[in-house]
Amino acid sequence: MSNDLDPVFKALADPSRRRLLDALFERNGQTLGELCGQLDMTRQAVTKHLVLLEEAQLVAVVWRGREKLHYLNPVPIHAIAERWIGKFERQRLTALGDLKKALEEDHDA
Template structure:
């Protein structure tokens, strides 16, 4: 809904790491997400709120547990707006070369 919020939320390594954690294990609780991070529960909760405000994380309640889900829809919108419309093929070729060169 708000592109500024999405970019701001993504401009932080901890928040990107949280998104990666959810990609691996979708539907985690706050406690589960804290396990892999050397951070207070409060700090993690704050990062999650920022991701939720940007709609990058969707939450549901199941009983007394709040579950967090990766919501990549805003990233897809950014992709469509900022990448797909530009030179997608050329970018893909460059990215392939980089991957080959770096042996990734």
């Protein structure tokens, strides 16, 4: 399994791509055509977004005849949650405390 989260963060940075993930969350296994119906752009633009999602392994593809079915792969999101967000979540209250304290000291001065 890849250990590089960068393509995942990049893929998640665009609202249209998050929207595609949401669409697959609503109904998994949609075709390209179906996904196009939910975004206000050309099929080619949607294809490009899906390519990025595939490269980040957020979406997996299965061909059925001439149709391309898209499936959500939750593993990279899980990896981000585990390896990245978890770290900050663990120190959350400490960081908030630092911030509060700094603001108070600033007020004094």
